[in-house]
Amino acid sequence: MTARRALLGGLITGLALLAAPGCAPAAGTRIAVAANFTEPAQEIAARFEAATGHRAVLSFGASGQFFAQIANGAPFDVFLSADAERPIRAETAGLSVPGTRFTYATGRLALWSRTPGLVDARGAVLAQGGFDKLAIADPKTAPYGLAAVETLRRLGLFERLSPRFVTGASITQAYQFTDTGAAELGFVALSQVVRHDRGSRWIVPASHHSPIAQQAVLLKSGAGNPAARAFVAFLKGPEAKAIIRRYGYEAP
Template sequence: MKRLAALTLALLAAVAARADDVQVAVAANFTGPMQVIAVLFERDTGHKARLSFGATGKFYAQIANGAPFEVLLAADDETPARLVREGHGIAGSPYTYAIGKLVLWSAKPDLVDAQGDILKKGGFKHLALANPKTAPYGAAAMQAMGRLGVAETLKPLFVQGENISQTQQFVSTGAADLGFVAYSQVIRNGTIGNGSGWLVPENLYDPIRQDAVILARGKDKPAAAALLAFLKGDKAKDVIRSFGYGLR
């Protein structure tokens, strides 16, 4: 028994020695699923994902200026590709971990109709969206409004969030009557939960392909490679689907 206990302790010590932390920059829209995935990741691998959430554009600027992130889960596919081109990301590591969906949402139960006609009819004071210069969901919102022919008319009503989390907060607190947010933020049991919403048709905006990339600081780091491998596995995919994302 003593030998067995000693062997067990030795094995646990060996696992602990191999376990590591990985610093992960995560697009704000992926906050919910990544919090769940991080728990599963640590449980299954022993590695701990240290998460920071924010706008992809701001993360790009921070990484380019030496921020100590080792993995980026972006809200687009352009930023990871750019980081690789500029030597801040590892070639061959980017891949699409999720495909985002845009929703026009209000905390008020009867405000947003099922066809999104409210954008043309009006009757609201403020419309929230994420900064289109730094947040891909904000850029998608501008595309959708442009293709509907309402962007210029609605521009005086815009309330701009720094990222999609702040944008959702504007709507949920009533600072804005309605706003464009990520479907993952409002989905409950497979459909839009509280309030009212319109799932924006995907032909109104370019696909929101969200790519992950191992950054230069994560090169040759087992925990960084393990995280990307875990994201490609069934457990992570089940979580991603449950939050309303598409998968390639």
Template structure:
């Protein structure tokens, strides 16, 4: 009886491994931490493996246009997936919003950033980090916020520009910049900012950072890609996404 059970278990495991696949995913840098967690849970639950690449949405767009073999794009905006779909590089009807991001002004120094962001009007900092607005939607949101505050021109000489939001975060984390505009998900765990001081930028200060996913044509017919797109819509993924400060 024991041998029969072991044989059945082995057969089922072997069968699952045959049907398991791999999906290549281009992931916006701001979504690094939650996607690593989602990917691990996805592999545990389905047997499929997600090969993750992290970077700026604008750069991923260029790479996909040049034939990069990604199966799914998790963008930091809604425009890029729509553009890829219109250009025939995304599968029509597969786009959806997997997260809505939040912008935060953050410093590693406790007490430097106040709850209303008034530090931006002071001389308490020499460098302000933000992501390249041409490549990273969070950078565009930061510029929009500064324009609404009337601070873009006076603060422009203090800008330190990151290629993407991950590099921007590193500028502030290493204190090469005293403060910077980063994604809330980079500093938010279990319902609070874990280190330093922060001002969560009110949503009305910039256009919504709606982050869309799209199945790319290279992934059409890939069972692992379809499974991941379905998984991202599910309850487990939603719980992880919210735990990092995003909205759904």
């Protein structure tokens, strides 16, 4: 079992094999979707299928792992990343069709606690204290984590609060840490808390951090696939944008 976990390369190859050609439906397209965009992507894909008759097969996972898989030949047609960096990398590495990279959603950051009344409407709780752990996503890999760090630096609280950080591998995990109460406070994605009104929250002003741009690219294997091109066009259209906004993102 040790070896299994150590051999990440093997895992990547295995996943790539699972998604190998042969299991795709006719007139379909395979889309790699960042896990944080799961729900809106499912809704968009359903609308897309109803509107165009094409099938969209969605795979969900961490953007970094998708990038590694795509770089090693995983047959995805479109890549919806959770950030801008990996699509840019895909472009420079020649994995995508030039000129197809675009921002499909801009994320908003929220400071959230499941305890009602703990987070005030201006986020003053960060300076006041009264909490032990603050959950964030890993700033080295997750754009929401980076945005959280930028926000704290802007507020002049980074040095004071960084010893209280607990770091989730992804924004999903930062939310889990906060939702279980293991951390009293967490910087989460607005999209994670927009569908309920539990606890207390502060929606961090977009001016506090650089934009959390989630970008997409058409990959080389999708260049000649009409279904893939249709999906990209649909994602830029008004129907998709309305769905994206409803899930707590901004749509350009």
